[in-house]
Amino acid sequence: MKYLLLFIVVIVGLMLHKKQRGASESLSRAQRDAQRLRAPEPMHACTRCGVHVPASRCVWDAQQRPYCCAEHARQG
Ligand SMILES: [Zn+2]
Known part of the structure; x- marks a missing residue:
């Protein structure tokens, strides 16, 4: 016990x-x-279409302009 x-x-x-x-x-x-x-993560508007994208997901061109995707960065 x-x-x-x-x-x-x-x-x-x-x-x-x-x-x-x-x-x-x-x-x-x-x-x-x-x-x-x-x-907070800064947002940037795509230079081509204006869609807002988080800074970590932006595609940047040579002039440091933000884009939402590689296609829009290529089109300028
Ligand atoms: Zn775009």
């Missing part, structure tokens, strides 16, 4: 430890998502 009580205490302790660790991991993931969402 003494060992059963000890076994239950150990199992409950492990469950609480695991639950606490999982909560702190999900909190840090939420903080990373919040930081990523907070950083």
